[in-house]
Amino acid sequence: MHPIGRSKFNVALTILSLMICSATGLEAASVTQPNKRQTVGTAASERNWWKNAVIYEVYPRSFQDTNGDGIGDLNGITEHLDYLQKLGVDAIWLTPIYPSPNADFGYDVADYRDISPEYGSLDDFNRMVAEAKKRHIRVIMDMVMNHTSDENAWFVQSRSSRTDPYRNWYVWHDGKGETASSQGAPPNNWGAFGRSSWEWDAETRQYYYHHFSVHQPDLNWYNPAIEQEFKEIVSYWLNLGVGGFRFDAIETLFEDPNLQNEAPLLDKNGKPVLDPSGHPRLQRTKEGDFPQVHTVMRQMRAHVDAFDANQFPGTRVLIGELFARDTSDLLKWYGPPQTPEFELPMDMPVAFINKLDVATFRERIAESETKLGGNVPLLVFDNHDQPRMDVRYGDGVHDVAIQRVLSTILLASGGASLMYYGDEIGMKTTPPTRKEDVKDRMGGLANWPRFKGRDGERTPMQWTDGSNAGFTTGSPWLPVPSTAASVNVKAEEGDPGSLLTWYRTLIHLKKTIPALEQGRNTMLDTQNTKVLSWMRRAPGIPVVLISVNFTAEPQTVDLAGPPAPANGALKTLLKSPGESSPSRLEHIELEPFGVYIGQVQ
Numbered sequence: 191m192h193p194i195g196r197s198k199f200n201v202a203l204t205i206l207s208l209m210i211c212s213a214t215g216l217e218a219a220s221v222t223q224p225n226k227r228q229t230v231g232t233a234a235s236e237r238n239w240w241k242n243a244v245i246y247e248v249y250p251r252s253f254q255d256t257n258g259d260g261i262g263d264l265n266g267i268t269e270h271l272d273y274l275q276k277l278g279v280d281a282i283w284l285t286p287i288y289p290s291p292n293a294d295f296g297y298d299v300a301d302y303r304d305i306s307p308e309y310g311s312l313d314d315f316n317r318m319v320a321e322a323k324k325r326h327i328r329v330i331m332d333m334v335m336n337h338t339s340d341e342n343a344w345f346v347q348s349r350s351s352r353t354d355p356y357r358n359w360y361v362w363h364d365g366k367g368e369t370a371s372s373q374g375a376p377p378n379n380w381g382a383f384g385r386s387s388w389e390w391d392a393e394t395r396q397y398y399y400h401h402f403s404v405h406q407p408d409l410n411w412y413n414p415a416i417e418q419e420f421k422e423i424v425s426y427w428l429n430l431g432v433g434g435f436r437f438d439a440i441e442t443l444f445e446d447p448n449l450q451n452e453a454p455l456l457d458k459n460g461k462p463v464l465d466p467s468g469h470p471r472l473q474r475t476k477e478g479d480f481p482q483v484h485t486v487m488r489q490m491r492a493h494v495d496a497f498d499a500n501q502f503p504g505t506r507v508l509i510g511e512l513f514a515r516d517t518s519d520l521l522k523w524y525g526p527p528q529t530p531e532f533e534l535p536m537d538m539p540v541a542f543i544n545k546l547d548v549a550t551f552r553e554r555i556a557e558s559e560t561k562l563g564g565n566v567p568l569l570v571f572d573n574h575d576q577p578r579m580d581v582r583y584g585d586g587v588h589d590v591a592i593q594r595v596l597s598t599i600l601l602a603s604g605g606a607s608l609m610y611y612g613d614e615i616g617m618k619t620t621p622p623t624r625k626e627d628v629k630d631r632m633g634g635l636a637n638w639p640r641f642k643g644r645d646g647e648r649t650p651m652q653w654t655d656g657s658n659a660g661f662t663t664g665s666p667w668l669p670v671p672s673t674a675a676s677v678n679v680k681a682e683e684g685d686p687g688s689l690l691t692w693y694r695t696l697i698h699l700k701k702t703i704p705a706l707e708q709g710r711n712t713m714l715d716t717q718n719t720k721v722l723s724w725m726r727r728a729p730g731i732p733v734v735l736i737s738v739n740f741t742a743e744p745q746t747v748d749l750a751g752p753p754a755p756a757n758g759a760l761k762t763l764l765k766s767p768g769e770s771s772p773s774r775l776e777h778i779e780l781e782p783f784g785v786y787i788g789q790v791q
Contacts (some may be wrong), residue, residue: 195211198319199703204403216663221515222586222780226695227240230504230659233402237505239280239328239507240280240281240434240504240507240533240534240566240606241566241605241606242605242606242700242701242707242708243280243281243507243606243607244278244279244280244601244606244607244609244610244697244700245279245280245281245282245330245509245568245606245607245608246274246277246279246281246282246283246608246609246611246626247282247283247285247568247572247573247574247608247609247610247611248282248283248284248285248572248611249262249285249610249611249648250263250264250266250267250283250284250285250287250309250497251295251296251308251309251648251667252383252427252611252648252650252651252661252667252668253266253267253611253648253650253651253666253774254266254267254269254496254651254653254661254662255661255662255663255666256269258472258560258662258663258664259308259664259665260664260665260667261308261309261660261662261663261667262309262650262661263308263309263310263314263371264287264305264310264314264315264317264318265314265318267284267312267315267318268317268318268322271318271321271322271325271327272323272325273679275325275326275327275634276694277614277693277694277697278694278698278700278701279327279609279697280326280327280328281327281328281433281434281507282328282329282330282486283328283330283332283436283509283608284324284330284331284332285297285332285574286299286330286332286334286438287305287306287309287315287332288301288302288304288306288503289301289304289305289306289307290302290306290339291339291341291405293339293340293403293405293406293631293632294402294403294405294406294631294632296332297332297341297395297402297406297438297632298337298338298340298341298403298405298406298675299332299334299339299342300338300339300341300342300343301342301343302423302426302427303423303465305316305372312430314510315430315570316430316431319430319431319432320431323431324325326678328432328434328507329431329432329433330432330433330434330435330436331427331434331435331436331505331508332435332436332438333420333423333424333435333436333437333438333620333764334438334439335408335409335411335416335437335438335440335443336401336408336409336438336440336442336443337400337401337402337406337407337408337686338409338440338765339405339406340404340405340406340407341405341581343724344356344359344360345359345360345407347394348360348362348392348407348609349394349398350394351391351394351561352394352396354627354651357418358410358413359409359413359415360398360399360409360410360411360416361398361399361407361409361445362391362394362396362397362398362399362409363377363388363396363397363407363449364377364396364397365377365390365396365397368395370431370640373390373392373397375399375401375470375626376388377397377449378449378450378451378452378475378476379451379452379472380399380445380449380451380472380476381454381467381472382465382470382471382472382474382690383465383466383467383637384467384468384469385402385404387399387400387401387477388681389398389404389407394500399504401442401445401477401478402439402632403632404414408442408445409443410620411443411444411482411483411486412444412447417486417489417490420490421489421493421547424490424493424494425493425497428497428498428506429496433505433506433507434494434506434507434508434509434510435494435508435509436509436510437487437508437509437510437511437532438511439511440483440487440510440511440512441478441479441483441484441512441513442477442478443478443480443482443486444478444480444482444483445476445477445480446476446477446480447477449476450476451475451476452472452474452475452477453472453473453475454463454470454471454472454473455470455471455472455473455646457601457785460641464639464643466637467637467641468640476580478517483522483533484522484525486681487508487510487525487531487532488525488529488530488531490508491508491525491528491529491530491531491532494508496508503751505712506536507533507534507606508532508533509532509533509534509535509536509568510523510531510532510534510535510536511536512532512535512536512538513538514535514537514538514539515539516539516557517539517554517557517558517561517562518561520535520537520555520562520563521539521561521563521565523535523788524562524563524565532565533566533591534568534606535568536568536570537558537567537568537569537605538570539554539557539558540554540558540567540569541557541569541570541571542576542582544582544583545583546583546592546595546740547740548718548719548720548721548722548740549744551599551717551740552713552716552722555599555711555713555724556711556713558603558604558605558711559583559710559711560602561713566605566606567603567604567605567606568606568607568608569599569603569605569606569607569608570599570600570607570608570609571596571600571613572609572610572613572647573608573609573627574610574647575611575643575644575646575647576647577593577619577621577646577647578610578612578617578618578619578646578647579592579656580593580616580618580619581595581619581646583596585742587742588742588782588783589618590689590729591766591782591783591784592783593613593616594688594692594766594783594785595691595783595785597609597613597692597693598736598738598785598787599722599738600695601693601696601697601699601700602696602699602700602706602734602736602787603711603724604709604710604726604728606709607700609693610647611651612652613693614689614690614693614694615652615677615678615679615688615689615690616650616677616689616703617649617651617671617677618671618673618677619646619647620646620649620671621642621643621645621646621671622642622643622645622646623633623675625638625639627644627645628642628645629643629645629667629668630643630644630648632783636678645668647672648668649668649669649670650662650666650667650668651679652670652671652673652674652678652679653678653679653680654676654678654679654680655674655676655678655680655681658670659674660678660680660703687767692764695764696764699763699787701705701762703734703763703789704728704731704732705726705728705731705732705733705734705789706726706729706734707733708728708731709726709727709728709733709734710726710727710728711724711725711726712725712726712727712754713755714735714749714753714754715747715748715749718747720739720740720741720743720745721737721738721739721740721741721747721780722737722740723735723736723737723738723747723749724736725749725753725754728759732762732789732790732791733754733755733788733789733790734787734788734789735749735754735760735778735781735785735786735789735790736785736786736787737749737778737780737785737787738780738783738784738785738786739780739781739782739783739784739785742781742782742783744779744780744781744782744784745779745780745784746777746778746780747778747780748775748776748778749775749776749778750774750775750776754775754790755775755790757774757775757776758775758790758791759773759774759790760772760773760774760775760788760789760791761788761789761790761791762786762787762788762791763787763789764785764786764787764790765784765785765786765787766780766781766783766784766785766786768781768784769781769784769785769786772786772788775790
């Protein structure tokens with residue numbers, strides 16, 4: 191998800207010190223030696239790596255600046271690959287790094303086969319991929335296929351003449367009631383935030399369609415040349431060694447060819463629903479989720495699978511940015527077994543619950559386990575378009591403890607996990623306080639002050655407590671939050687009770703405890719409205735129990751009996767700081783927003 195207005199995210203890792211084990215409750219016996227992960231490079235070791243993966247979203251502009259211009263760059267990512275390896279990630283997803291006028295910070299692509307100079311060069315990219323591979327980290331590119339920049343050469347050609355060969359690469363249409371002296375009205379009522387989705391071009395006297403910004407004209411996917419072009423673009427990056435792609439706004443590729451008007455969106459009382467700008471929302475059913483997109487993705491998946499099938503079958507991953515309404519809607523994006531689509535469509539029904547409601551989490555996580563036809567869910571809580579977890583789930587007092595709760599759900603449930611840079615240290619959403627400071631032109635400038643844009647979740651990574659949090663020696667493109675004085679990697683690395691230590695330990699468990707690697711989820715204590723508990727189990731291996739307190743009061747749970755084991759001693763794997771280590775399933779005490787993970791002996 192990027193612009194607002196959408197109708198809509200192997201084995202052992204790093205050894206942890208005995209000091210960390212003691213403070214977190216991770217038993218020393220479960221800590222493996224470093225550098226024992228499978229070597230990337232053989233089909234056997236790479237196949238299906240993504241099924242239990244931890245994927246880390248990097249917003250390159252904000253990760254690390256190495257040349258003092260205040261903008262993060264590829265060399266900055268390379269500089270911190272050791273940090274990412276120690277954290278335990280399997281892949282990094284980069285938001286767009288292609289040349290772009292930055293009307294939407296890279297999601298308006300000017301050239302799909304190059305690197306934006308502000309981020310570096312193709313040589314820098316190749317070095318980053320090579321260094322990442324040495325550390326068993328894959329690089330996933332963002333693939334924006336719905337639209338381009340209005341400065342893309344394709345669109346410049348398209349708008350040059352009605353007869354230009356590129357004219358049909360975009361969606362052009364006459365106005366309604368157009369005359370020789372009047373442009374007429376837009377072809378229909380499509381739009382959002384009081385703005386039409388159609389822009390008049392005076393030179394060729396037609397409107398072009400843009401689902402998002404006026405600077406992001408939509409490609410015409412009814413033209414088969416578009417699909418062929420993107421297959422070649424995907425091949426280009428595969429040849430450079432990328433590990434897969436995250437497909438942006440994929441549901442919007444096709445729109446109603448008849449250009450029918452959208453109906454208004456009504457609430458349960460039949461009243462119009464207003465957007466943050468105070469304008470009535472439209473249902474936007476005519477602008478996306480058409481069946482043709484599934485055909486495109488099946489063919490794209492076949493193209494990627496065939497690209498290197500003789501060497502590395504099943505090693506590249508396709509991630510879909512989707513806004514499925516429920517689990518049954520999500521299921522269709524995996525595609526049928528004989529013609530698959532995405533390995534990992536984002537599980538948005540879990541992603542943006544946006545409230546600490548035990549029943550909702552229980553229901554949706556259980557559905558991900560039981561209603562996806564055995565496919566692998568991709569859980570995600572944060573990204574570059576949403577306020578961070580502190581705003582959406584925090585209470586301002588227990589924010590770190592609440593993030594331990596959410597990270598446990600993210601990383602100790604079945605499937606793959608997608609996290610956002612800075613989550614692991616507890617970075618906070620820090621929006622601008624003045625309109626003149628807003629950099630997100632598409633969000634904050636257009637809708638201030640109802641919506642302050644997305645700058646708040648894109649602030650520079652907080653590496654140290656020094657100048658500009660160690661992000662740059664220059665002037666950062668966004669201000670560094672004042673919280674960086676205490677919330678930073680340097681401060682948390684040596685602290686066994688820190689959130690960073692928690693994430694490292696939790697990821698380590700995900701990769702080394704058999705039940706967390708391969709076990710299935712089963713919900714426990716299902717009538718409890720204050721504590722979410724589940725177990726991970728697989729035949730022949732010890733059961734692991736997880737219990738997380740969703741309240742600011744201490745809670746006690748009894749997890750003995752079906753479907754959990756009837757009784758059994760517990761070995762603590764991980765617990766919140768200050769938690770006791772229970773000896774049996776019958777009595778597990780949890781501090782406010784406390785977490786307990788234990789293995790049944």
